[in-house]
Amino acid sequence: DSGVTQTPKHLITATGQRVTLRCSPRSGDLSVYWYQQSLDQGLQFLIQYYNGEERAKGNILERFSAQQFPDLHSELNLSSLELGDSALYFCASRPAGNSGNTIYFGEGSWLTVV
Amino acid sequence: AQSVTQLGSHVSVSEGALVLLRCNYSSSVPPYLFWYVQYPNQGLQLLLKYTTGATLVKGINGFEAEFKKSETSFHLTKPSAHMSDAAEYFCAVSSITGANSKLTFGKGITLSVRP
Numbered sequence: 086d087s088g089v090t091q092t093p094k095h096l097i098t099a100t101g102q103r104v105t106l107r108c109s110p111r112s113g114d115l116s117v118y119w120y121q122q123s124l125d126q127g128l129q130f131l132i133q134y135y136n137g138e139e140r141a142k143g144n145i146l147e148r149f150s151a152q153q154f155p156d157l158h159s160e161l162n163l164s165s166l167e168l169g170d171s172a173l174y175f176c177a178s179r180p181a182g183n184s185g186n187t188i189y190f191g192e193g194s195w196l197t198v199v
Numbered sequence: 200a201q202s203v204t205q206l207g208s209h210v211s212v213s214e215g216a217l218v219l220l221r222c223n224y225s226s227s228v229p230p231y232l233f234w235y236v237q238y239p240n241q242g243l244q245l246l247l248k249y250t251t252g253a254t255l256v257k258g259i260n261g262f263e264a265e266f267k268k269s270e271t272s273f274h275l276t277k278p279s280a281h282m283s284d285a286a287e288y289f290c291a292v293s294s295i296t297g298a299n300s301k302l303t304f305g306k307g308i309t310l311s312v313r314p
């Protein structure tokens with residue numbers, strides 16, 4: 086158990102809909118990362134937050150957005166869903182201080198768009 | 200920019216045989232390098248990492264990797280494969296430290312272990 090909690094574990098929704106994925110980082114971790122894993126694209130970095138502020142952006146679509154709240158949990162919002170958005174979405178967190186940049190992953194949220 | 204190349208998408212070995220999973224990286228600054236493992240229907244688990252210091256790094260489950268700067272490589276090895284090693288393995292690089300750091304992953308290699 087990495088200590089990173091993601092909900093829901095599985096989600097099936099229809100095209101055009103909107104979903105929210107939730108992540109609770111490890112206790113005390115200030116950085117939260119979101120990654121998308123799909124068969125064709127592999128593991129793609131989406132976005133990173135540090136203590137509530139966006140710090141880095143990767144291949145995140147405009148239909149997707151994220152935020153990190155004062156209690157450090159994070160949400161990834163996916164809207165106008167398309168079939169191609171079906172993927173495993175990972176949240177990860179990184180300890181503050183000298184951790185050698187190790188990030189710890191949750192078990193992911195499986196999103197199926199039908 | 201940083202990137203990772205993992206040659207081949209699938210490696211199959213016999214139980215007890217040597218495991219060698221290749222990883223080459225590109226980074227404009229000294230990198231931090233990682234191997235993660237993903238078992239079926241699970242998240243990514245850190246196997247080992249290289250930051251600074253000793254170039255031969257030992258990880259969990261008997262795996263080790265050697266950082267070779269001249270070859271820009273960080274290959275993962277295990278002397279004797281076990282059935283439980285069957286999983287997907289990801290190499291990752293991070294070349295920025297601090298609050299803005301992020302990991303860039305390779306496409307992953309699926310390891311199969313034959314009885």
